[in-house]
Amino acid sequence: MTTSVAKGQxxxxxxxxxxxxxxxxxxxxxxxxxxxxxxxxxxxxxCLLDTSRGEVMARMMxxxxxxxxxxxxxxxxxxxxxxxxAVTLLMxxxxxxxxxxxxxxxxxxxxxxxxGVKLTRQFQVRQRKAAIAKELTALAEEWDEQTAxxxxxxx
Amino acid sequence: MAEADEFxxxxxxxxxxxxxxxxxxxxxxxxxxxxxxxxxYHVKDTVSPTTDVLALAPPALLPPHASAAVIAxxxxxxxxxxxxxSDATGSLWILCDAPPGNALSEGGTWTETSVLxxxxxxxxxxxxxxxxxGVTHRAIRPDNVFDSGGRSAVCLGPAVTAPPAYxxxxxxxxxxxxxxxxxxxxxxxxxxxxxxxGALAAWLLGGCVPYRDDAPGAQLEERFQKxxxxxxxxxxxxxxxxxxxxxxxxxxxxAARPSPRDLLHAADHKGYVVRRAAVATxxxxxxxxxxxxxxxxxxYAARYRKEFASLLVRxxxxxxxxxxxxxxxxxxxxxxxxxxxxxxxxxxxxSSATFMELISVIDPTMPLCWSDIWFxxxxxxxxxxxxxxxxxxxxxDPSLAVFELIRTGRLDKFALVTSVxxxxxxxxxxxxxxxxxxxxxxxxxDRLPYVLNPYLPCLSPRCQNERLTxxxxxxxxxxxxxxxxxxxATALLDRQMTIFMAVAALRSRLVETFSDLAISKNSWSxxxxxxxxxxxxxxxxxxxxxxxxxxxxxxxxxxxWRSRSTRTSRGEQLAVAAGEGDLGLMxxxxxxxxxxxxxxxxxxxxxxxxxxxKAERERLAHQDTDVPQPMRNEMIRLxxxxxxxxxxxxxxxxIVL
Numbered sequence: 039m040t041t042s043v044a045k046g047q048x049x050x051x052x053x054x055x056x057x058x059x060x061x062x063x064x065x066x067x068x069x070x071x072x073x074x075x076x077x078x079x080x081x082x083x084x085c086l087l088d089t090s091r092g093e094v095m096a097r098m099m100x101x102x103x104x105x106x107x108x109x110x111x112x113x114x115x116x117x118x119x120x121x122x123x124a125v126t127l128l129m130x131x132x133x134x135x136x137x138x139x140x141x142x143x144x145x146x147x148x149x150x151x152x153x154g155v156k157l158t159r160q161f162q163v164r165q166r167k168a169a170i171a172k173e174l175t176a177l178a179e180e181w182d183e184q185t186a187x188x189x190x191x192x193x
Numbered sequence: 194m195a196e197a198d199e200f201x202x203x204x205x206x207x208x209x210x211x212x213x214x215x216x217x218x219x220x221x222x223x224x225x226x227x228x229x230x231x232x233x234y235h236v237k238d239t240v241s242p243t244t245d246v247l248a249l250a251p252p253a254l255l256p257p258h259a260s261a262a263v264i265a266x267x268x269x270x271x272x273x274x275x276x277x278x279s280d281a282t283g284s285l286w287i288l289c290d291a292p293p294g295n296a297l298s299e300g301g302t303w304t305e306t307s308v309l310x311x312x313x314x315x316x317x318x319x320x321x322x323x324x325x326x327g328v329t330h331r332a333i334r335p336d337n338v339f340d341s342g343g344r345s346a347v348c349l350g351p352a353v354t355a356p357p358a359y360x361x362x363x364x365x366x367x368x369x370x371x372x373x374x375x376x377x378x379x380x381x382x383x384x385x386x387x388x389x390x391g392a393l394a395a396w397l398l399g400g401c402v403p404y405r406d407d408a409p410g411a412q413l414e415e416r417f418q419k420x421x422x423x424x425x426x427x428x429x430x431x432x433x434x435x436x437x438x439x440x441x442x443x444x445x446x447x448a449a450r451p452s453p454r455d456l457l458h459a460a461d462h463k464g465y466v467v468r469r470a471a472v473a474t475x476x477x478x479x480x481x482x483x484x485x486x487x488x489x490x491x492x493y494a495a496r497y498r499k500e501f502a503s504l505l506v507r508x509x510x511x512x513x514x515x516x517x518x519x520x521x522x523x524x525x526x527x528x529x530x531x532x533x534x535x536x537x538x539x540x541x542x543x544s545s546a547t548f549m550e551l552i553s554v555i556d557p558t559m560p561l562c563w564s565d566i567w568f569x570x571x572x573x574x575x576x577x578x579x580x581x582x583x584x585x586x587x588x589x590d591p592s593l594a595v596f597e598l599i600r601t602g603r604l605d606k607f608a609l610v611t612s613v614x615x616x617x618x619x620x621x622x623x624x625x626x627x628x629x630x631x632x633x634x635x636x637x638x639d640r641l642p643y644v645l646n647p648y649l650p651c652l653s654p655r656c657q658n659e660r661l662t663x664x665x666x667x668x669x670x671x672x673x674x675x676x677x678x679x680x681x682a683t684a685l686l687d688r689q690m691t692i693f694m695a696v697a698a699l700r701s702r703l704v705e706t707f708s709d710l711a712i713s714k715n716s717w718s719x720x721x722x723x724x725x726x727x728x729x730x731x732x733x734x735x736x737x738x739x740x741x742x743x744x745x746x747x748x749x750x751x752x753x754w755r756s757r758s759t760r761t762s763r764g765e766q767l768a769v770a771a772g773e774g775d776l777g778l779m780x781x782x783x784x785x786x787x788x789x790x791x792x793x794x795x796x797x798x799x800x801x802x803x804x805x806x807k808a809e810r811e812r813l814a815h816q817d818t819d820v821p822q823p824m825r826n827e828m829i830r831l832x833x834x835x836x837x838x839x840x841x842x843x844x845x846x847x848i849v850l
Contacts, residue, residue, distance in 0.1 A: 098833045
């Protein structure tokens, strides 16, 4: 009981600290915050829409989104992180499309791997079934008592 | 005879000619009229072509007596000599000289002197030689005595062409033999031959009246009542010299008959005194019959069993025998036996064994009486042979009677009581033979004739006509005969063939006991086992014909092997062995216990593997192909790692560019 209460307290503390950090970032670095916020919209959407595994998926998609964010971030850094530069960058559709596609790419890589694994497993089962059927047929032919003796064998 | 050269080369030159002893060529196509009731064939003597010889082929059901080989060697003046008595060709052939004249049965005129000089004395001389050799003739009858005419002595035909006394008409047999059916008469004693000689003399002096239409047993009652001499010769006008001679020869008491030596001088009008048997002054009434002698009482006791039992338990028989016949010892024995008598519901004596003992005590010269059948123990072999062939005319099955007799061990009792000297030995031989072939049930009784008579051919209905007396001959016949083509055959051999082979091997001491070679029933596989042993024991060489006949019927035995590949390979090996005629190898291929055990073990392992595979297949059919959660987590970590690599790559590219 004490542990869960402590964990709840730590969670709310973390949320408070995250909220304060976001507030501070919006206050002191509005350009960077806007760029990051827009680029991470797919992750926020996944978190909100997929309640069962949203957090895990978002964590998995994070590096892909980060890979797409490096270049716009660098360009914003070069423009001193101003709000105007951030808006200008975001006004370029390629920036947000590439970022969002990168996040989607992360999701796609995962789903593709899942499908691949499924197909591989199905193939292995089918192959094993065929081998068993072959072995059973060979056993039946060799040991089936009802099989009539071929006349040429003794004639 | 296509494959006769495979083994057991006979003396056969070709299929229709047989060569015996290297000189006698029997022409099987040239069958002659039966000679003394025995099929006869023309023979050519290659050494002496002018000699007239006959080849006699005794039918399978009427083989000569076991001691026939000794009899065949007998040589005496006026005896038709047997030149060869041989089964070297696989079946028994008797070669004897052709008779010098017509048989006496064809009639003629005879005086007392001619009968004495030309019939009685010469035949008595032959019988004397037989007696010295310890054998009997038992075939002295008009159709077996030949007259060449003139003043020469008649010639007596052979004694080995049929079982002893089998073809003797009742009137030429003493009462103790005539009451038995022909197969049950046995070898008897030399005085039985003397009786036959006396009966022949009486018949000749009586004008050679045809006797072929005599009904069997028609004169028995009269002979028992009046005596055989009175019935057979009483009506003849005999001289004072011949009458006592014939009276002695035709005496119903064997002990009262003269020996052959006594008859050698019959022509010298030697005086003969007939010893009268004990006759009661006051007869005993059995049924409606007045009985005066012990012999008559014994015979009628078997016909009037109820009345006899009644008199016996009341002690009437005992007193009558003691006071009227002067037989106190027999009366004493009867009294002892009467104490143990148990009467059946119908008032007769319940026990056949007790009745048999009673009869033997009343007259120890009478044959064995068991369940209404009279027979001599030394005739048991022939009696069973006739019975098993369904030719017995007895009211009771002789097989059953003999089986009961052996099972109860009462032969020994008869041997102790009988006064006929040869019978105790015969009883002992039958008991020994029964033990040798393990007669335990009624069905086993058909083994006994083969042990008792080595000249008994295989009695299988399929080869009976071939008269096969040797195992090798039977194997050769099986190897070449085509009779197996009939549909529905369940085995190659039949019961008679298996018994014949087992007994022959036992007699030849090739096996120690009958069961070493006997099989419980006939089937293709059991027959193969038996024939393989026989092939090995007799070293016959290849039996390709038998192998080919057995092969198609051994498939069910191959199915004992569960492995198809083993079955196929063994089937192929079997076919090769059959082609080579190696029955031993065929048997080894089919009956290999170690291989069968290995096959069974492999079968069990295969069944286990099959069950395991089926279970696995069942499990796979229901297996979920979805990715399990741990793997999914791994894949998330992997995708994350790929993303991290991409991010680092992107960062590096941004720095570099």
